[in-house]
Amino acid sequence: MSTVEDPTPTPVAVTAAAPARPPGRDERFADSGKALNVFSHGFLVLWAVMIVLPLVWIVLGAFKTSTEIGGSAWAWPTNWNLGAFGRAWENGVGGFLVHTLIVLVFSVTLTMLFGSMAAYVLARYEFPGNRLIYFFFVAGAMFPVYLALVPLFFMLKNLGMLNTYQGLILVYVAYSMPFTVFFMHSFFRTLPTALHEAAMIDGCSHTRAFFQIMLPIAKPGLLSVGIFNVLGQWNQYILPLTLMQKQSGTDADHSVLTQGLVNLMVQSGYKNDMPALFAGMTIAMLPVLVVYLSFQRQVQAGLTAGTLK
Amino acid sequence: MRHRRYPFIVGFLIVPVALYAVLVIWPYIQTFGYSLTDWSGESQTMHFIGLKNYTALLSDHVFLTALEHNGLLLVFLPVITILLALFFAFMLNVGGQGRTGGVQGVAGAAFYKVVFFFPQVLSVAILAVLFEAVYRSDAGGLLNGVLVKIGLENSQNPIEWLNDPGTVLWCLLAIMVWQGVGFYLVLFSAAMQSIPKEIFEAALLDGAGRAQTFFKVTMPLLWDSVQTAWVYLAIAAMDFFALVSTLTPGTAYGGGPDYHSEVLSTYLMRNFLYFGKSGYACAMGVVILFLTLIVSVLALRATRRERIEF
Numbered sequence: 287m288s289t290v291e292d293p294t295p296t297p298v299a300v301t302a303a304a305p306a307r308p309p310g311r312d313e314r315f316a317d318s319g320k321a322l323n324v325f326s327h328g329f330l331v332l333w334a335v336m337i338v339l340p341l342v343w344i345v346l347g348a349f350k351t352s353t354e355i356g357g358s359a360w361a362w363p364t365n366w367n368l369g370a371f372g373r374a375w376e377n378g379v380g381g382f383l384v385h386t387l388i389v390l391v392f393s394v395t396l397t398m399l400f401g402s403m404a405a406y407v408l409a410r411y412e413f414p415g416n417r418l419i420y421f422f423f424v425a426g427a428m429f430p431v432y433l434a435l436v437p438l439f440f441m442l443k444n445l446g447m448l449n450t451y452q453g454l455i456l457v458y459v460a461y462s463m464p465f466t467v468f469f470m471h472s473f474f475r476t477l478p479t480a481l482h483e484a485a486m487i488d489g490c491s492h493t494r495a496f497f498q499i500m501l502p503i504a505k506p507g508l509l510s511v512g513i514f515n516v517l518g519q520w521n522q523y524i525l526p527l528t529l530m531q532k533q534s535g536t537d538a539d540h541s542v543l544t545q546g547l548v549n550l551m552v553q554s555g556y557k558n559d560m561p562a563l564f565a566g567m568t569i570a571m572l573p574v575l576v577v578y579l580s581f582q583r584q585v586q587a588g589l590t591a592g593t594l595k
Numbered sequence: 596m597r598h599r600r601y602p603f604i605v606g607f608l609i610v611p612v613a614l615y616a617v618l619v620i621w622p623y624i625q626t627f628g629y630s631l632t633d634w635s636g637e638s639q640t641m642h643f644i645g646l647k648n649y650t651a652l653l654s655d656h657v658f659l660t661a662l663e664h665n666g667l668l669l670v671f672l673p674v675i676t677i678l679l680a681l682f683f684a685f686m687l688n689v690g691g692q693g694r695t696g697g698v699q700g701v702a703g704a705a706f707y708k709v710v711f712f713f714p715q716v717l718s719v720a721i722l723a724v725l726f727e728a729v730y731r732s733d734a735g736g737l738l739n740g741v742l743v744k745i746g747l748e749n750s751q752n753p754i755e756w757l758n759d760p761g762t763v764l765w766c767l768l769a770i771m772v773w774q775g776v777g778f779y780l781v782l783f784s785a786a787m788q789s790i791p792k793e794i795f796e797a798a799l800l801d802g803a804g805r806a807q808t809f810f811k812v813t814m815p816l817l818w819d820s821v822q823t824a825w826v827y828l829a830i831a832a833m834d835f836f837a838l839v840s841t842l843t844p845g846t847a848y849g850g851g852p853d854y855h856s857e858v859l860s861t862y863l864m865r866n867f868l869y870f871g872k873s874g875y876a877c878a879m880g881v882v883i884l885f886l887t888l889i890v891s892v893l894a895l896r897a898t899r900r901e902r903i904e905f
Contacts, residue, residue: 326682326686326701327686327701329682330683330686330687330701330707333679333683333711333776334707334710334711336773337710337711337713337714337773337777338710339737340725340726340728340729340737341725343728343729343737344724344725344728347728355735356735357735358734358735358740359734359735359736359737359739359740359741359743360740360744400610400611400614401611403607403608403610403611404607404608404611404612406607407603407604407607407608408608411600411604413601413604419608419612422612422615422620423615426615426619426620428830428887428888428891429623429884429887430830430833430834430860430880430883430884430887432834432836432860432863432864432880432883433622433623433626433880433881433883433884434619434622434623434626434880435622435863435864435867435880436622436626436629436636436867436873436876436877436880437621437622437625437626437629437877438618438622440636441617441618441621441622456614456618457618459614460614460615460617460618460619461618461619463611463614463615463619467611491599491603492599492600492603493603493606493607496607517716520718521716521717521718521719521720521721522718523718523719523720523837524836524837528868543718543720544718544719544720544721545720547720547721547724548720548723548724548841551723551724551727551841560728563724564724564728566724567721567724567725570718570720570721571717571721574716574717574718575713577716578713578716579709582709585712585716586708586712586781
């Protein structure tokens with residue numbers, strides 16, 4: 287602090303009673319000691335390391351051999367081959383990825399379509415029961431999914447939809463409604479009404495006005511919610527665990543990625559093929575990482591928007 | 596312009612509302628009904644037994660242990676996560692020592708935000724695989740490896756993190772904190788950025804230190820967000836199913852060693868899919884619902900302050 291050169295020429299004879307100098311350019315806070323700063327900054331770095339280190343360590347693990355993993359935690363992979371990735375793929379990760387993609391393509395599309403349709407009508411049209419239906423949708427976000435799990439399981443069982451894509455897709459769509467409706471509702475409210483009115487005067491139907499005018503303007507909102515839903519449904523665990531179990535020995539395996547990965551973890555414990563498990567985890571993590579890094583701002587906005595009520 | 600308005604409204608609402616009512620609302624309502632029966636889940640026969648399931652819960656030791664664990668998590672998860680997130684958000688937004696005038700975050704704030712937030716987008720299944728390896732019970736696990744390396748632990752005598760009754764619950768708590776801090780950091784950052792910089796600069800000119808600025812200026816202005824965070828973390832603390840069921844020892848959805856990491860959700864699932872006591876499981880679901888509601892309301896009440904407009 288004492289090294290700071292005061293840019294303004296000060297009188298040499300400063301009386302002891304003179305008020306304390308206002309903070310200069312480099313002394314931002316009166317007590318911002320170097321020690322505190324080093325500590326705080328050190329803690330930021332430490333936390334960053336705590337997040338990156340385990341992830342990098344696991345990815346490195348995919349290149350190690352089982353004995354290397356069984357040995358010291360600090361062993362470096364000796365030869366960089368992709369064998370573990372191949373084994374992970376054959377052990378089902380490829381299939382899990384395909385199942386997840388099949389489910390997500392339909393569930394996210396339908397979620398966005400139905401969610402924005404409902405949100406649009408609720409946000410832009412006055413009719414009796416409007417508020418009631420809105421609260422009905424939003425309230426669902428408050429309840430833990432466990433509460434519905436038992437009856438949901440038997441409902442799908444009676445419909446013959448356990449371990450089917452269409453069953454899981456419908457469930458995903460239904461359980462994504464609260465957030466989607468909530469977010470798109472507030473988004474449609476912010477959009478200007480003029481364009482829509484002009485279209486109506488020109489004789490455009492309500493349905494056409496929605497698909498050809500309102501949806502294109504709502505693109506930023508759709509993108510945020512869409513990413514949120516992709517990540518949320520990609521990462522869903524308890525619903526597929528309960529609803530996508532094989533119903534009989536001959537039933538096809540439709541496990542999605544998260545569920546399959548946990549099964550793989552249990553199995554690889556017996557087979558002792560840890561590299562394949564780590565490779566499987568890397569495969570599962572990569573798409574998320576890519577989506578996150580490329581849409582980083584929308585992801586953060588989308589996820590926190592749900593809580594900023 | 597008002598032509599065919601109602602057919603349009605009904606047409607747009609019917610599919611989403613029907614889907615939502617059938618797959619979300621109806622099961623919730625059914626749970627209440629089933630919780631009053633002795634339904635096994637296997638057959639369609641069930642008998643109305645009134646509140647017997649609920650009274651049975653009160654004398655179920657495993658249930659009470661699970662309740663106690665959820666209670667512990669309910670206290671520690673929000674407190675630790677919110678304090679860390681507030682500290683980081685403060686550092687990243689106003690803690691910096693800029694060369695130019697004005698209040699700003701530390702160098703590299705954007706980078707830290709991206710890194711800290713990343714765990715939030717990882718699935719619990721990935722977390723399970725990741726932390727199974729981190730908490731491995733021999734010296735080859737990452738945590739034990741680090742502790743051995745810096746000399747805090749003997750490599751011959753590693754800590755069995757997930758098999759030790761004393762550590763298992765705290766290890767799971769640490770995972771949730773690890774995952775959640777970045778999310779709440781971003782939430783608090785957004786709120787902090789909406790506070791006018793002049794307020795911080797005024798505090799600075801008045802000679803407030805960093806700690807004083809934090810407790811007397813930042814905290815009161817962020818109270819709304821802290822409240823929201825508390826409710827969300829409380830709901831998360833009632834869950835923990837995925838982590839407990841995948842990472843801890845014990846038949847059917849973990850909870851071991853010897854129920855030391857049992858939580859309500861795992862015990863519910865075990866009763867439902869393993870013991871075949873669906874009615875009992877539904878009663879537990881209802882209890883979880885009410886606990887969650889009570890906790891949310893309490894959290895909102897306890898943290899209520901006068902709203903500060905700025």
